[in-house]
Amino acid sequence: MSEYFGNIKTGAVTIATGMGITLKHFFNAVHRKGDAGLDDANYFRQVDGLCTLQYPREVIPTPPHGRYRLYNAVEDCIGCGQCVRACPISCITMETIKVAPDDLAVCGKTSDGQQKKFWIPVFDIDVAKCMTCGICTTVCPTECLFHTPVSDFSEFDRDNMIYHFGNLTRLEAEAKRRKLADIQAKAQAEKAKKAAETNTESHE
Amino acid sequence: MQELDTAVPGSVRVTRQSDKVVIIEKDLATEQMVLAMGPQHPSTHGVLKLECLTDGEVITEAEPCLGYLHRCFEKCCENVDYPAVVPYTDRLDYLAGMNSEFAYAITVEKLLDIEIPRRVEFIRVIVAELNRIASHLVAIGTYGIDLGAFTPFLFCFRDREIILGLLEWASGARMLYNYIWVGGLAYDVPADFLTRVKEFVNYFRPKALELCNLLTENEIFVKRTWGIGIMPADVAINYGWSGPMLRGSGVKWDLRRNDPYSIYPELDFKVPVPDGKHSVIGDCLSRHLVRAWEMDESLKIIEQCIDKMPSAEGFNPRSAIPKRIRPKAGEVYGRAENPRGELGFYIESDGKSTKPVRCKARSSCFVNLSAMKDLSKGQLIPDLVAIIGSIDIVLGEVDR
Amino acid sequence: MSTTALSQFSIPFLMGNSLNAWSEALAGFYLFGLPLGLVIIAAIPLVFIALYSLTYGVYGERKISAFMQDRLGPMEVGKWGILQTIADILKLLQKEDIVPASADKFLFVVGPGILFVGSFLAFAVLPFSPAFIGANLNVGLFYALGIVAIEVVGILAAGWGSNNKWSLYGAVRSVAQIVSYEIPAAIALLCGAMMAGTLDMQKITMLQSGTYGFAHFYLFHSPIAWLPFLIYFIASLAEVNRAPFDIPEAESELVAGYFTEYSGMKFAVIFLAEYGSMFMVSAIISIVFLGGWNSPLPNLGAIALNDWTSGPVWGAFWIISKGFFFIFIQMWLRWTLPRLRVDQLMYLCWKVLTPFAFVSFVLTAIWEIYIP
Numbered sequence: 001m002s003e004y005f006g007n008i009k010t011g012a013v014t015i016a017t018g019m020g021i022t023l024k025h026f027f028n029a030v031h032r033k034g035d036a037g038l039d040d041a042n043y044f045r046q047v048d049g050l051c052t053l054q055y056p057r058e059v060i061p062t063p064p065h066g067r068y069r070l071y072n073a074v075e076d077c078i079g080c081g082q083c084v085r086a087c088p089i090s091c092i093t094m095e096t097i098k099v100a101p102d103d104l105a106v107c108g109k110t111s112d113g114q115q116k117k118f119w120i121p122v123f124d125i126d127v128a129k130c131m132t133c134g135i136c137t138t139v140c141p142t143e144c145l146f147h148t149p150v151s152d153f154s155e156f157d158r159d160n161m162i163y164h165f166g167n168l169t170r171l172e173a174e175a176k177r178r179k180l181a182d183i184q185a186k187a188q189a190e191k192a193k194k195a196a197e198t199n200t201e202s203h204e
Numbered sequence: 205m206q207e208l209d210t211a212v213p214g215s216v217r218v219t220r221q222s223d224k225v226v227i228i229e230k231d232l233a234t235e236q237m238v239l240a241m242g243p244q245h246p247s248t249h250g251v252l253k254l255e256c257l258t259d260g261e262v263i264t265e266a267e268p269c270l271g272y273l274h275r276c277f278e279k280c281c282e283n284v285d286y287p288a289v290v291p292y293t294d295r296l297d298y299l300a301g302m303n304s305e306f307a308y309a310i311t312v313e314k315l316l317d318i319e320i321p322r323r324v325e326f327i328r329v330i331v332a333e334l335n336r337i338a339s340h341l342v343a344i345g346t347y348g349i350d351l352g353a354f355t356p357f358l359f360c361f362r363d364r365e366i367i368l369g370l371l372e373w374a375s376g377a378r379m380l381y382n383y384i385w386v387g388g389l390a391y392d393v394p395a396d397f398l399t400r401v402k403e404f405v406n407y408f409r410p411k412a413l414e415l416c417n418l419l420t421e422n423e424i425f426v427k428r429t430w431g432i433g434i435m436p437a438d439v440a441i442n443y444g445w446s447g448p449m450l451r452g453s454g455v456k457w458d459l460r461r462n463d464p465y466s467i468y469p470e471l472d473f474k475v476p477v478p479d480g481k482h483s484v485i486g487d488c489l490s491r492h493l494v495r496a497w498e499m500d501e502s503l504k505i506i507e508q509c510i511d512k513m514p515s516a517e518g519f520n521p522r523s524a525i526p527k528r529i530r531p532k533a534g535e536v537y538g539r540a541e542n543p544r545g546e547l548g549f550y551i552e553s554d555g556k557s558t559k560p561v562r563c564k565a566r567s568s569c570f571v572n573l574s575a576m577k578d579l580s581k582g583q584l585i586p587d588l589v590a591i592i593g594s595i596d597i598v599l600g601e602v603d604r
Numbered sequence: 605m606s607t608t609a610l611s612q613f614s615i616p617f618l619m620g621n622s623l624n625a626w627s628e629a630l631a632g633f634y635l636f637g638l639p640l641g642l643v644i645i646a647a648i649p650l651v652f653i654a655l656y657s658l659t660y661g662v663y664g665e666r667k668i669s670a671f672m673q674d675r676l677g678p679m680e681v682g683k684w685g686i687l688q689t690i691a692d693i694l695k696l697l698q699k700e701d702i703v704p705a706s707a708d709k710f711l712f713v714v715g716p717g718i719l720f721v722g723s724f725l726a727f728a729v730l731p732f733s734p735a736f737i738g739a740n741l742n743v744g745l746f747y748a749l750g751i752v753a754i755e756v757v758g759i760l761a762a763g764w765g766s767n768n769k770w771s772l773y774g775a776v777r778s779v780a781q782i783v784s785y786e787i788p789a790a791i792a793l794l795c796g797a798m799m800a801g802t803l804d805m806q807k808i809t810m811l812q813s814g815t816y817g818f819a820h821f822y823l824f825h826s827p828i829a830w831l832p833f834l835i836y837f838i839a840s841l842a843e844v845n846r847a848p849f850d851i852p853e854a855e856s857e858l859v860a861g862y863f864t865e866y867s868g869m870k871f872a873v874i875f876l877a878e879y880g881s882m883f884m885v886s887a888i889i890s891i892v893f894l895g896g897w898n899s900p901l902p903n904l905g906a907i908a909l910n911d912w913t914s915g916p917v918w919g920a921f922w923i924i925s926k927g928f929f930f931i932f933i934q935m936w937l938r939w940t941l942p943r944l945r946v947d948q949l950m951y952l953c954w955k956v957l958t959p960f961a962f963v964s965f966v967l968t969a970i971w972e973i974y975i976p
Contacts, residue, residue: 008956011423015941021418022355022672022940029671038369039396044403047411051362052676060369065391067376088280088288133291133382134390147376239769247856261773261946350856352847352943358673424848424942585773586945589857 037061066149067132070125072165076110076144079118083136083145091129092136095122097168097176100183110142121166121173127153128161236264243272247350247589250599254576256588263588266580268573273603281563286312286529287386289563294380296547296565297601299342302328302335302371303542305384310465311538311549312386315531320524323514324388325467327521330401330509331371331383333502337408338367339543340495340502343596347492348419350593351428356419363411366404373397386529389521398510405503412499420496429489433579433591436486443575446568447545448498449595451477452491459541471508473501488594495596498543530558544568544596567601660928661879662689668932669939699868704767707865711765716866716873718758723881725751730887731806733897733919744805745797748888749790752843755881756782759852762874763862774861777946778845778852784950785842785849788957792836795961795968796822796892799829809896817902817910821895826971831964833893835957837930840885842949844878847938854943886930887923897923 031049035058036042053060062068079096096118099107107116137146155161168176242253251272257265277296281289293308294301306328313320345360368378374393375383383390419425435445440453450457458475460468476497483489533555539548545568552562572595579591634640663678663686670677678685703712729744741747756779763775799822800808814820823829842849853861863874890896897919901909913922944952 004955007423014421014423018418018422018940019936021414022936025674026668026672026936029674038366038373038400039394041396043400044407047407049674050671050676051365051674052670054676054679063373063376063394065376066372067382086285086288088284088291131291131380132377133288133380134376135288135291135382138390237769246859348942352850352854352856353941354669355673355939358675362674418940419942422942424944424948427948428942428945584945584947586851586854586857586943 035060037063039063062149062151064149066151067134067147068151069148069153070127070130070132070136070163071146071148072123072125073144073146074120074123074165074167075108076112076142077120077123077165077167078110078114078116078142078144079120080141082139082141086135086139088133088135089129089131091126093122093124093126094120095166096120097173098180100176100179103176103179110144112142114142119168119173119176121168121170121176123165123167125163125165126161127163128158241266241588242269248592249346249597252573252592252597252599252602254580254588254592256580256585258585261584261586263580263583263585266576266588268576270570270573270603273599275600275604277565277604278563281560283559285558286531286560289560290385291380291382293549293565294382295600296567296604297339297542297544297569297598298379299598300335300339300543301379301381302331302384303339303540304547305381306332306466307538307540307542307547308549309384309386310540311536311551312529312531314538315534315536315551315553316386316526316529318387318524318526320387321519321521322467323392323516323519324521324524326509326513327374327389327393328384329466329468329471330393330398330506331374331381333505333509334367334370334401336502336543337499338364338371340499341367343495343543344415344419344492347593347596348425350589351425353419353422353425356415359411359415359418363408366407370397370401370404373400385522385525387525388523392516392519392521398513401506402510405507408503412496416496420492426489428586429483429492429590429594430487431484432488432587433583433594434484434486435575435579439578440486440575443578444571445545445575446571447542448491448494449545449568449572451475451494452594453486454478454480454490459539459546463539465538465540467509470512471505473505473508476501488590491594491596528558531555535562539566542568544598544601545572547601565601565604567604569595569597569599569601570604573597573602656879656883656924660931661882662692662875664931665935668935672936672939693872696868696872701868701870702865704865707767708765711761712865713765713870715758715760715762715765716863716870716877718761719755719877720758720873720880722751722754722758723877723884725754726884726888727880729805730884730923731809731891731896731919732923733917734810740804740806742802742804745793745803745808745888745892748805748884749786749793752881752884753782753786755877758877759862762866766862766865768865770858770860770864771862774852774854774858774864777858778862780946781842781845781849781852781949781953784953785839785957788835788953788961789839789843791958791961791965792832792839793888793892795829795832795964798965798968798972799825800892805891805896809891809898812895813898813914815903815908815910817898818895818900819902820898821893821900823893826968826975828964828967828971829893831960832968833889835961835964836889836892837933839953839957840889841934841937842953844881844885844934846882846934848941848944849949850938850943851946851949856943882931882934883927886927886934889930890923890926894926896926 025048028048029050031046033046033049033051035053037060079094081094081096084090084092084094099117099119104115104117107119109115132147134147137143140146166173237258239256239258240253241256242248243251248254253269253272255267255269256263275295277292280292284292290305290308293304296304309328341360341364345357345364348354348356348360371381371383372378374397375381375390377383435449435453437453437455440450441455445453446457446459454477456475456477459465460473461475476494478485478490478493483493531553533553535550535552537548537550539546546566547568548566550562550564550566551560554561576592576595580588583591666688667677667685669675678688681687681691703709726748729741729748731740759778759782760775763771763778766772796808797803800811802808802811812820812822818824823833841847845852851857851861853863855861858864863871866874894900899910899913899918899922901913903910
């Protein structure tokens with residue numbers, strides 16, 4: 001019998017405690033926590049009150065090194081292709097054209113003074129596939145590939161999720177390719193000529 | 205006069221008189237009903253399907269059906285380099301990514317036999333324990349939802365949000381960190397990180413107490429979980445249970461103590477097991493209490509780590525990371541204490557490739573879930589929900 | 605008539621019983637030989653309920669639950685999200701009216717209707733003010749108690765007709781629950797009726813009026829009255845399927861219980877019925893124990909607060925605010941407590957509430973006989 005009444009008593013007491021807690025929160029609803037980031041020294045000052053942020057207008061700040069949208073600063077990219085090999089899910093597609101010797105100055109140098117040796121007509125990142133692991137950024141020798149702290153980049157069309165970073169238009173790429181082919185053909189012909197010359201020389 | 209159908213229970217016995225069928229006896233035994241609980245059901249925590257055979261509200265048999273979230277984790281691992289497996293391990297137990305990474309990192313380090321800087325170990329333990337608290341908060345919150353209390357869930361998520369913010373600040377991502385690398389860390393922690401973590405510990409203690417008052421001590425909650433789904437210790441061991449589930453059955457087994465790794469031997473913390481006063485040993489409430497107590501122990505560990513942390517002077521988190529990971533031929537099994545139990549990786553290397561030949565994950569949820577059939581026999585549907593909730597499954601880890 | 609009525613509306617506390625005359629005039633209003641006035645009178649509670657459930661029921665529940673959980677709640681539609689429920693209603697209206705192929709079509713369609721009618725029939729006998737009552741039955745309380753049981757039929761029809769296992773579980777649970785909880789609820793209300801000596805709702809209310817305001821309410825008449833008051837409140841939670849007794853729709857166990865298969869307007873009707881019955885039980889408890897439309901404010905000498913705050917419109921104000929107070933408590937409980945299990949629910953009903961209801965019944969009888 002005492003257990004029966006004990007049960008009723010604990011039930012009533014614990015329910016009252018719980019209701020007290022929810023009521024406290026109900027009356028704390030006049031406060032709001034705000035959207036201070038964790039790097040703010042006052043982050044833990046306001047601990048009670050509403051903690052919702054109304055998303056498009058108020059956002060949780062992302063840290064500067066947040067890994068969200070992948071970005072390639074193509075003017076620094078030397079086209080080594082390490083990122084393509086490192087990516088676990090192959091979301092990066094890259095095509096390169098060797099720079100012709102007389103174009104080297106046009107192609108330019110990276111910001112740390114390294115001569116670029118490849119045109120990059122295609123550098124596509126499928127950010128819909130990208131799992132933001134950041135492995136590609138760690139292998140990048142010029143640190144031109146990095147994640148930006150932009151977290152909202154939704155699109156209505158899936159094709160828009162493929163970001164193009166190539167530094168040549170299709171026509172330019174065609175021209176460069178032809179030029180390279182010409183140079184290579186010339187070199188080939190030179191070589192063949194030389195070979196023929198040596199051949200005749202040796203015959204004589 | 206001829207009897208058509210006789211002895212099947214639950215059937216109607218009829219007899220034919222001239223050309224009329226006359227019912228002579230109705231058996232009162234009722235038919236059992238197959239109830240497919242899931243894969244879309246609010247309380248199966250993802251895409252678990254339970255095929256239940258029910259007699260009224262009583263479950264006579266429940267069979268978990270898995271595989272709805274199978275993503276070929278192990279096959280993926282065989283096709284990527286050792287460091288590139290780390291982001292995949294995040295996706296195993298997505299509520300405790302840091303712990304999964306930790307388990308994988310120590311396994312490969314064991315295979316490579318390399319020395320790790322001390323500060324790296326401390327940071328690893330801090331982030332792993334923070335993530336353990338976050339994971340237990342989800343477990344406790346969703347358990348509240350399973351039993352009908354919605355408010356504790358949101359309180360839990362409010363506090364988890366802060367932990368995710370802290371981990372994002374350290375690693376750059378909110379859930380899928382890729383922070384603990386083989387041989388080191390991706391980055392050192394930000395300058396104010398440790399102060400903020402300390403503030404968080406101070407902030408979280410009263411909040412945990414409030415959660416306890418609101419949910420754990422509530423009489424209805426206690427009545428719903430007391431003595432439900434009791435798992436004796438020996439059966440639990442036979443099933444291969446681990447983590448809070450095994451400790452809930454009264455077995456003091458914690459890999460941080462029993463197979464110590466990293467700096468855990470230097471730290472002072474208890475392995476909480478139910479005492480039989482607050483709950484029946486091995487029931488749902490014990491498992492819930494173990495999780496709640498573990499959060500407290502994790503806070504203690506974090507505080508100790510912050511106090512003992514070696515200085516950041518001349519520290520490079522990537523100093524011990526090998527340029528190219530190509531282990532000697534051999535195999536290794538490494539394990540760590542995850543929030544849900546023992547997460548183990550078995551890795552086989554052929555000595556030539558930079559990719560593992562075999563990478564098997566021993567996931568705790570999968571093993572813990574295997575006892576579902578035993579646990580659910582003869583329970584009511586609400587109790588079945590309570591039991592699933594107390595197992596605290598993450599389908600990402602069950603199906604891999 | 606219209607000018608006087610308007611002026612009286614603007615100064616409500618000076619109003620006498622002329623509203624009664626107004627409603628009688630309305631009842632006598634015929635258009636093309638049709639009793640249009642009667643239809644309007646019947647429609648008043650309907651309109652009230654629709655408005656209340658839009659504003660306080662749905663919106664209030666969302667906001668209250670949000671504030672208790674450190675959230676903001678609806679904020680986008682209108683200032684502070686005040687138009688959110690209108691948007692929801694528009695959405696529900698536009699939805700396709702789906703009847704599952706293997707459902708029992710008749711029961712599936714008729715279920716929400718019965719539920720709705722069941723929860724609204726009791727409004728006929730609720731006195732909203734000294735002048736306004738749909739039907740002044742001399743067995744009003746008895747009628748209100750009895751008519752609620754019709755809801756069970758609706759729930760069972762909906763659950764069975766859906767041809768869904770979860771719905772069936774919900775319906776069966778609901779029937780067991782409502783039928784069981786009617787016993788402690790009825791006995792608890794009987795205590796109130798015993799104190800009043802009548803089943804007439806209007807008379808029960810009038811007996812609780814007086815110049816000392818709340819001191820005349822039955823809850824403060826005798827200390828024993830608190831017991832049936834609490835018992836009825838708990839039992840009424842179970843009768844309207846509110847947490848912690850929401851096992852017929854237990855969303856984590858039974859998906860959505862008996863209305864799993866419903867969508868669109870049928871779902872809205874079930875929703876409306878739920879909020880309707882929430883107000884109904886709140887109104888009944890405030891009529892029987894808290895003086896219904898009587899003002900709780902006492903006359904303090906020259907400051908005749910009670911007199912100033914009495915009258916037909918004030919009466920409606922008081923009963924509606926008392927109802928809202930209890931609805932607030934219902935919501936407060938819902939967002940605090942976990943859900944009981946089926947057997948615990950029955951334990952609470954048969955082993956706790958019913959014995960205590962009998963005890964309170966006997967004690968009230970003794971109190972009424974021996975203590976004037």
